[in-house]
Amino acid sequence: MTVRTKNLYPVIMAGGSGTRFWPLSRQLFPKQLLKIGGEQTLIQQTMQRVLGCAPSSQVLISTNAAQAELIRGQLGDWKQDLKDGFVLEPEGRNTAPAIALAALEVVRRDPNGLMLVVPADHVVSGQREFSAAVALASQLADEGYLVTFGIKPIRPETGYGYIKPNGRKLLGTRGTLKGYRVDKFVEKPNATKAAQYLKAGQYYWNSGMFVWRAATILDEIRTHQPALGKVVDRIAQLQASGAPKQTIDEVYRWATSVSIDNGVMELSSKAAVVPVKFRWSDVGSWGSLDEVAEKDKSGNVLVGRVIDLESSRSIVYADRRVVATIGLEDMVVVDTPDATLVCPKSRAQDVKKVVEILKQQKAPEHLEHLTVHRPWGSYTILEEGAGFKVKRVTVNPGGRLSLQLHHKRSEHWVVIAGTARVTRGEEVFDLQVGQSTAIPVETKHRLENPGKETVHIIEVQNGPYLGEDDIVRFKDDYGRTANG
Amino acid sequence: MTVRTKNLYPVIMAGGSGTRFWPLSRQLFPKQLLKIGGEQTLIQQTMQRVLGCAPSSQVLISTNAAQAELIRGQLGDWKQDLKDGFVLEPEGRNTAPAIALAALEVVRRDPNGLMLVVPADHVVSGQREFSAAVALASQLADEGYLVTFGIKPIRPETGYGYIKPNGRKLLGTRGTLKGYRVDKFVEKPNATKAAQYLKAGQYYWNSGMFVWRAATILDEIRTHQPALGKVVDRIAQLQASGAPKQTIDEVYRWATSVSIDNGVMELSSKAAVVPVKFRWSDVGSWGSLDEVAEKDKSGNVLVGRVIDLESSRSIVYADRRVVATIGLEDMVVVDTPDATLVCPKSRAQDVKKVVEILKQQKAPEHLEHLTVHRPWGSYTILEEGAGFKVKRVTVNPGGRLSLQLHHKRSEHWVVIAGTARVTRGEEVFDLQVGQSTAIPVETKHRLENPGKETVHIIEVQNGPYLGEDDIVRFKDDYGRTANG
Numbered sequence: 009m010t011v012r013t014k015n016l017y018p019v020i021m022a023g024g025s026g027t028r029f030w031p032l033s034r035q036l037f038p039k040q041l042l043k044i045g046g047e048q049t050l051i052q053q054t055m056q057r058v059l060g061c062a063p064s065s066q067v068l069i070s071t072n073a074a075q076a077e078l079i080r081g082q083l084g085d086w087k088q089d090l091k092d093g094f095v096l097e098p099e100g101r102n103t104a105p106a107i108a109l110a111a112l113e114v115v116r117r118d119p120n121g122l123m124l125v126v127p128a129d130h131v132v133s134g135q136r137e138f139s140a141a142v143a144l145a146s147q148l149a150d151e152g153y154l155v156t157f158g159i160k161p162i163r164p165e166t167g168y169g170y171i172k173p174n175g176r177k178l179l180g181t182r183g184t185l186k187g188y189r190v191d192k193f194v195e196k197p198n199a200t201k202a203a204q205y206l207k208a209g210q211y212y213w214n215s216g217m218f219v220w221r222a223a224t225i226l227d228e229i230r231t232h233q234p235a236l237g238k239v240v241d242r243i244a245q246l247q248a249s250g251a252p253k254q255t256i257d258e259v260y261r262w263a264t265s266v267s268i269d270n271g272v273m274e275l276s277s278k279a280a281v282v283p284v285k286f287r288w289s290d291v292g293s294w295g296s297l298d299e300v301a302e303k304d305k306s307g308n309v310l311v312g313r314v315i316d317l318e319s320s321r322s323i324v325y326a327d328r329r330v331v332a333t334i335g336l337e338d339m340v341v342v343d344t345p346d347a348t349l350v351c352p353k354s355r356a357q358d359v360k361k362v363v364e365i366l367k368q369q370k371a372p373e374h375l376e377h378l379t380v381h382r383p384w385g386s387y388t389i390l391e392e393g394a395g396f397k398v399k400r401v402t403v404n405p406g407g408r409l410s411l412q413l414h415h416k417r418s419e420h421w422v423v424i425a426g427t428a429r430v431t432r433g434e435e436v437f438d439l440q441v442g443q444s445t446a447i448p449v450e451t452k453h454r455l456e457n458p459g460k461e462t463v464h465i466i467e468v469q470n471g472p473y474l475g476e477d478d479i480v481r482f483k484d485d486y487g488r489t490a491n492g
Numbered sequence: 493m494t495v496r497t498k499n500l501y502p503v504i505m506a507g508g509s510g511t512r513f514w515p516l517s518r519q520l521f522p523k524q525l526l527k528i529g530g531e532q533t534l535i536q537q538t539m540q541r542v543l544g545c546a547p548s549s550q551v552l553i554s555t556n557a558a559q560a561e562l563i564r565g566q567l568g569d570w571k572q573d574l575k576d577g578f579v580l581e582p583e584g585r586n587t588a589p590a591i592a593l594a595a596l597e598v599v600r601r602d603p604n605g606l607m608l609v610v611p612a613d614h615v616v617s618g619q620r621e622f623s624a625a626v627a628l629a630s631q632l633a634d635e636g637y638l639v640t641f642g643i644k645p646i647r648p649e650t651g652y653g654y655i656k657p658n659g660r661k662l663l664g665t666r667g668t669l670k671g672y673r674v675d676k677f678v679e680k681p682n683a684t685k686a687a688q689y690l691k692a693g694q695y696y697w698n699s700g701m702f703v704w705r706a707a708t709i710l711d712e713i714r715t716h717q718p719a720l721g722k723v724v725d726r727i728a729q730l731q732a733s734g735a736p737k738q739t740i741d742e743v744y745r746w747a748t749s750v751s752i753d754n755g756v757m758e759l760s761s762k763a764a765v766v767p768v769k770f771r772w773s774d775v776g777s778w779g780s781l782d783e784v785a786e787k788d789k790s791g792n793v794l795v796g797r798v799i800d801l802e803s804s805r806s807i808v809y810a811d812r813r814v815v816a817t818i819g820l821e822d823m824v825v826v827d828t829p830d831a832t833l834v835c836p837k838s839r840a841q842d843v844k845k846v847v848e849i850l851k852q853q854k855a856p857e858h859l860e861h862l863t864v865h866r867p868w869g870s871y872t873i874l875e876e877g878a879g880f881k882v883k884r885v886t887v888n889p890g891g892r893l894s895l896q897l898h899h900k901r902s903e904h905w906v907v908i909a910g911t912a913r914v915t916r917g918e919e920v921f922d923l924q925v926g927q928s929t930a931i932p933v934e935t936k937h938r939l940e941n942p943g944k945e946t947v948h949i950i951e952v953q954n955g956p957y958l959g960e961d962d963i964v965r966f967k968d969d970y971g972r973t974a975n976g
Binding site: 315335347351366371388390396398400422442444470 | 514515799801808810813814815816817818819820823825827829830831832833834835836838839842843845846849850855857872874875877878879880882884902904906908909925926928930948950952954955
């Protein structure tokens with residue numbers, strides 16, 4: 009069912025960096041890019057969900073430059089409509105400044121525009137219930153409220169904030185749904201309090217989703233976070249006067265780093281809550297996959313080439329390798345091409361400590377996968393050792409790498425799929441499957457896919473230094489000057 | 493301390509196929525080739541141990557053709573002395589026929605020769621105690637006994653046979669060591685019996701190591717396994733008359749498949765036992781690593797790039813990848829380039845069921861590793877997909893592959909270390925690091941290492957069929973006609 013509110017602008021918050029789903033998520037490949045609880049990735053699921061409420065041309069994606077390419081890749085089906093939909097944070101300053109930037113964009117498009125703010129990496133089931141809740145919230149937002157969605161607790165969770173509606177202040181209804189003024193917000197409670205809230209039945213989880221008029225949230229930011237309000241207003245002026253991006257980015261650095269919950273919602277007199285009927289999970293850790301994934305008879309989630317004997321209530325993710333598990337109980341096993349995790353579900357939150365250790369060790373396994381996505385395709389490191397590196401490189405139809413040279417390495421390319429167009433020095437020639445070429449040190453070269461089939465090549469690099477930063481770019485289709 | 497008995501011939505039994513240490517062991521890469529309980533592999537440790545009792549020129553290795561190359565590779569330090577020391581079983585027929593073949597070789601060398609039979613894949617600590625026990629056993633063997641070594645039980649083990657000495661029949665002493673006639677052999681007991689034996693203190697584990705005169709064991713085989721005796725005598729005749737290997741192999745097929753324990757020891761009146769003082773483990777499963785490996789303060793055995801938080805009594809083997817473990821208790825985690833195992837120690841015996849499933853699936857992961865050793869060096873599969881395969885190939889100094897051609901695939905070679913000599917059609921040329929060549933379909937070619945440094949190349953194969961059996965061999969240094 010589609011219940012669309014004409015002037016509703018969905019804002020997908022996609023700036024998070026993923027540590028809690030390591031090793032499947034990486035700093036540069038966060039959770040919203042993973043397939044969790046469905047055939048689609050979380051951000052694709054989120055996109056589908058908000059399209060039940062608004063057309064794709066009204067969707068905004070709030071993220072950072074590093075992630076925008078990957079997200080564009082995953083949202084390719086809506087490529088045209090999303091072209092101007094990316095609102096890039098110059099740097100991570102928490103949710104209030106990011107939401108303010110998106111609100112400026114909405115106001116620019118429609119001074120009365122409503123925003124539906126949703127995290128990119130949550131799982132929701134019940135599209136009809138979701139759309140209905142958004143429709144009621146939009147109604148209240150039109151009346152000037154900052155509307156949250158309240159999730160009925162199903163366990164004494166200590167990791168979320170809670171919202172208590174004021175039952176005597178009914179603001180509106182839609183079918184069986186009701187909207188209330190908020191009596192109070194409660195920060196993450198201890199276990200005793202959480203158990204009381206669960207029993208009392210008058211407290212709801214704060215889902216981190218909101219509907220409000222863009223102009224209203226900007227006003228509330230000015231009221232409750234005046235320093236941030238000044239930064240936001242200055243950015244609006246600079247944008248209107250066509251100031252260069254670098255100047256605007258500089259001003260953004262001065263924005264107060266504060267969450268929208270602490271900085272505005274908890275202080276505002278306009279907060280409202282709609283207790284919802286859809287199922288929701290923030291899938292905050294491997295342990296919480298239980299809430300959203302399909303399980304076998306023994307309660308296991310087994311993905312990939314898993315050979316399991318008699319395990320129960322366990323989560324096993326295999327990638328290309330075989331993973332054999334025997335007699336596990338309540339365990340998590342995640343196997344990726346360069347890193348493997350094994351822990352009890354109850355310790356899954358501690359994955360972030362592992363990521364911290366890897367970061368301290370400057371180990372690449374916290375940062376990105378062996379397969380790295382680029383605007384033109386991707387590369388996968390097959391092996392590296394003293395003086396050599398072997399990659400499989402894919403180039404999308406129509407894609408091409410920059411015209412470049414390397415000071416320290418020579419490269420050999422062997423085509424294994426598609427037809428590759430190669431520029432080498434002054435020559436330009438095509439290579440078919442089974443053909444190869446050698447690119448000497450200091451020779452300008454370019455790889456390009458003029459066809460309709462994805463090109464795959466095996467690249468063998470030789471040289472004393474093989475870092476990605478040994479690259480001099482002459483021309484690039486994607487406006488890049490540094491490596492990539 | 494070296495206590496050598498002049499006419500003692502150590503026979504290392506190295507024919508086992510390894511399933512219980514999967515995924516580190518494979519059918520074609522069994523447990524004796526692994527580093528367990530030391531810096532050396534088990535067969536290297538075994539070699540060192542028997543060299544405390546006899547010179548390397550007297551050591552025999554009983555194995556099969558498939559494993560002989562790998563064992564030669566690991567025992568390279570004794571290459572010259574072991575040249576004629578390999579006694580190859582034409583096919584696996586259990587221990588009695590294999591021991592008979594070795595006995596024939598010992599008798600040929602020395603009609604009065606003694607044999608020290610030791611499995612290649614056990615861990616023993618206490619070289620001095622080992623040598624002393626062998627010295628006493630040799631004394632008794634010279635008097636015509638079939639001598640076993642009795643290990644003092646340290647737990648109520650149901651997986652071993654037990655030996656009860658006859659305390660009134662002392663056959664000899666050496667220092668504090670004593671040798672007795674055997675009162676009885678007991679097959680693997682149930683748990684109750686095993687507990688009784690442990691308490692009684694008069695029962696010893698049968699370690700599967702023996703000393704006897706070669707002529708004596710042949711006589712006892714003739715007495716207790718007359719059918720096998722006839723096969724053995726016929727083989728001796730054929731060997732003496734210089735019959736072709738194929739004929740001898742054909743006769744061996746008729747040998748009774750029986751273990752030396754069931755077939756001879758338990759029936760013989762000449763059995764003796766020396767209760768020993770050295771520490772012994774057959775490291776029969778991942779769980780038993782505890783007996784032989786160094787542990788950290790929490791009782792963990794952590795090998796490789798392991799990031800562990802608060803695990804205890806667990807075994808974690810990482811290869812090149814990072815393995816992160818959190819809060820494990822009594823678990824086994826083994827990570828290899830193509831397969832990962834996770835199970836509680838108590839279920840480690842069930843690894844063989846996993847191997848059985850892989851075998852049924854015809855999955856390569858039960859058979860061999862991604863790195864495969866060959867007489868000339870090794871190759872490692874880096875990636876394979878539709879129409880291509882990428883390998884890293886190493887060629888030892890002086891090694892060369894066969895002169896060969898492929899009907900279905902072309903190959904590209906890029907040298908990443910050393911100097912490779914390439915035969916391609918009629919040409920012969922050398923390639924340095926960073927140089928490459930292409931071998932078209934149906935073109936005779938050969939790869940060779942004329943230098944002193946190991947050659948490494950990256951090989952990219954293209955073609956509709958990339959099986960190892962698409963190979964036509966013209967010349968081979970290692971006498972092979974099939975693939976390899």
